[in-house]
Amino acid sequence: xxxxxxSKEEAKRVILEIVRQSPGDAVKGKARIFxxxxxxxxxxAAEHFGYLTEWxxxxxxxGPGIHDFASLVSELVQEExxxxxxxxxxxxxxxxxxxVEQTQRQHGFSPDELAAIKxxxxxxxxxxxxxxxxxxxxYSRSWNSAQLGDELRIYIDLLTDDDYSxxxxxxxxxxxxxxxxxx
Numbered sequence: 669x670x671x672x673x674x675s676k677e678e679a680k681r682v683i684l685e686i687v688r689q690s691p692g693d694a695v696k697g698k699a700r701i702f703x704x705x706x707x708x709x710x711x712x713a714a715e716h717f718g719y720l721t722e723w724x725x726x727x728x729x730x731g732p733g734i735h736d737f738a739s740l741v742s743e744l745v746q747e748e749x750x751x752x753x754x755x756x757x758x759x760x761x762x763x764x765x766x767x768v769e770q771t772q773r774q775h776g777f778s779p780d781e782l783a784a785i786k787x788x789x790x791x792x793x794x795x796x797x798x799x800x801x802x803x804x805x806x807y808s809r810s811w812n813s814a815q816l817g818d819e820l821r822i823y824i825d826l827l828t829d830d831d832y833s834x835x836x837x838x839x840x841x842x843x844x845x846x847x848x849x850x851x
Contacts, residue, residue, distance in 0.1 A: 677738065680721035680740050682708060682785060684749055685777065688767040689789035696755065698737060703804065704788040705731060706732040706822065712784035714826055725822055726796045727814040730797070731804035733820065740763070779844035 686704045687695050695701055711757065712720040724735035734740065738783055744750035772776040777785065804811055809827075812821040827835065 674745070675722065676740060678721040679734065680744055680749075681776065682721055682723075682839060683734070684744060685741060685785045686789050687750065687765050688787045691793055693767045696757070697762050697797065698741075698765075699733075699800060700792045700795075701765065702728070702733045702737070703800040704730060704785075704792045705734050706804070707791055708785045708788035709822060710826060711787045712781060713823055715784070716780055720784060724819045727811055727820055729816065729819050732808065732811055732820055735819070751814075768849055769778070810812040 670677075675826050682705060683701060685773075686701055686708065687693065690700070690704075709720045709725065712718075725732050726735045727733075739755050741750065741752060749768055751768060753764045753766060756763045808820075808822070808825050809820050810825050814820055824835075
């Protein structure tokens with residue numbers, strides 16, 4: 669299950685900045701936003717102590733997703749910070765998200781936060797949704813070990829295979845010691 673969201677405003681700011689940092693200040697479809705949000709958190713945590721936001725990232729069918737995304741986007745549209753423009757992709761309906769011009773310079777991020785968001789937006793920009801899903805399916809331990817809808821512990825995705833294995837062994841050892849003590 670997903671814990672109570674910490675700060676909607678932080679999550680909304682990151683979503684808006686992802687769109688702003690994308691080519692043409694726009695993103696087609698939500699999959700790239702989902703993946704950029706996830707990658708921005710990893711890029712930030714890999715280089716800095718702390719979190720980009722504490723907003724839940726959850727397991728969705730095709731990879732990590734943003735908890736309560738529809739509500740966040742709806743608020744950004746109501747605030748006139750973001751446009752959600754219906755588009756067609758062949759016979760299919762989709763949405764193009766575009767940052768509204770007057771909000772483009774009002775991000776309020778530190779240089780390190782902005783660098784992580786920019787790196788994530790650039791990473792997803794030239795990849796298809798299928799390619800992004802394939803990457804997260806292959807490399808995300810948190811996504812692979814969770815159930816649909818569960819909040820992901822994404823920071824385990826930054827561990828090397830050796831570090832992760834060592835952590836698993838230490839955890840199993842502690843579980844055994846606790847079982848011995850408490851029977």
